[in-house]
Amino acid sequence: MASKKMRRLHPCKNLVLYFHDILYNGKNAANATSAIVGAPSWGNRTILAGQNHFGDMVVFDDPITLDNNLHSNPVGRAQGFYLYDKKEIFTAWVGFSFALNTTDNKGTINFAGADPLMNKTRDISVVGGTGDFFMTRGIATLMTDAFEGEVYFRLRVDIKLYECY
Numbered sequence: 104m105a106s107k108k109m110r111r112l113h114p115c116k117n118l119v120l121y122f123h124d125i126l127y128n129g130k131n132a133a134n135a136t137s138a139i140v141g142a143p144s145w146g147n148r149t150i151l152a153g154q155n156h157f158g159d160m161v162v163f164d165d166p167i168t169l170d171n172n173l174h175s176n177p178v179g180r181a182q183g184f185y186l187y188d189k190k191e192i193f194t195a196w197v198g199f200s201f202a203l204n205t206t207d208n209k210g211t212i213n214f215a216g217a218d219p220l221m222n223k224t225r226d227i228s229v230v231g232g233t234g235d236f237f238m239t240r241g242i243a244t245l246m247t248d249a250f251e252g253e254v255y256f257r258l259r260v261d262i263k264l265y266e267c268y
Contacts, residue, residue, distance in 0.1 A: 114241065114263040114264055114265055115264055115265060115266070115267035116239075116241075116262075116263075116264040116267050117261075117262065117263055117264075118208075118260075118261075118262040118264075119169075119259065119260070119261050119262070120167050120168070120169065120178070120179075120201065120259075120260050120262070121167065121168045121169070121170065121171050121248065121257055121258065121259055121260070122165045122166065122167045122168075122181040122201075122257070122258050122260065123136070123165055123166050123168070123173045123255070123256075123257050124136060124137050124163055124165045124181075124255065124256050124257070124258075125137065125165075125254065125255050126138070126139070126161065126253060126254050126255070127139070127149065128149055128253075128254050129149035131254070136163055136164055136165045136166065137161050137162065137163035137164070137165065138161065138162060138163075139159055139160070139161050140160055140161065140162050140184075141158070141159065141160035141186070142158060142159050142160075143157065143158030143159070146158060146159060156187035156193070156195075157187050157188070157189060157190045158186075158187065159186065159187045160184060160185075160186040160187075161184060161185050161186070162183070162184045163181065163182065163183060163184070163185070163199070164180055164181075164182050165180065165181040165182075166180065166181075167179040167180060167181050167201055167203070171248055171249070171257060171259070173257070178203055178204070178205045178208070179201055179202050179203035179204055179205070179208075180201075180202045181199055181200070181201055181202075182199060182200055182202060183197065183198050183199020183200060183214075184197070184198055184199065185197045185198075185199075185218070188217075192219070192221065193220045193221050194217065194218065194219045194220055194221075195217075195218045195220060196216070196217055196218065197214065197215065197216065197217075197218050197227060198214070198215045199213075199214050200212065200213045200214070201214075201260075203234075203235075208235050208236075209234045209235050210232055210233045210234020210235040210236045210237070211232050211233045211234065211236065212229060212232045212236045212239065212262065212264075213229070213230050213231045213232055214227050214228065214229055214230065214243055215227065215228055215230050216228045218245060220247070223246065224244050224245065224246050225244070225245045225246075226242050226243070226244050226245075227242070227243050227245060228240075228241075228242065228243075229241040229242060229243055229262065229264060236264070236267075237268050238266065238268055239264045239266055239267055239268070240264070240265060240266040241262060241263050241264035241265045241266065242262075242263050242265075243260050243261065243262045243263075244260070244261040244263075245258050245259070245260055246258065246259045246261070
């Protein structure tokens with residue numbers, strides 16, 4: 104009989120970071136950090152589609168900060184995409200990396216999963232990383248910390264890593 108592998112019950116590393124997304128709306132090219140790159144036939148690339156934004160795909164290169172202030176010094180970039188994948192409810196599927204470059208943390212943390220946006224907190228998988236986060240695994244709890252219409256939102260990301268090498 105094969106022995107059961109013991110799972111780590113406590114995280115080997117915790118991080119709390121914020122990322123700030125400013126969606127291009129046709130008027131804010133200088134400040135935008137994300138843009139609609141795919142839209143359904145009834146939508147366009149400067150305004151999110153109706154029906155819970157179903158069919159829109161957005162790519163982003165957002166600043167990451169240690170606090171919730173957009174103007175704080177960035178510690179890295181959140182780079183990836185989200186796509187709105189349901190007509191019935193406001194939800195998205197996300198795939199992105201945190202590229203961190205500080206004296207404390209250098210490397211990437213990779214995330215993927217469903218993001219049911221109407222929930223106060225949402226968990227997505229940490230599926231790997233590079234540098235200080237080589238082959239890491241864990242869970243990230245997302246919380247929408249602020250939003251301004253459909254142009255700006257800020258996410259608080261509470262990362263708990265359970266495999267650290």
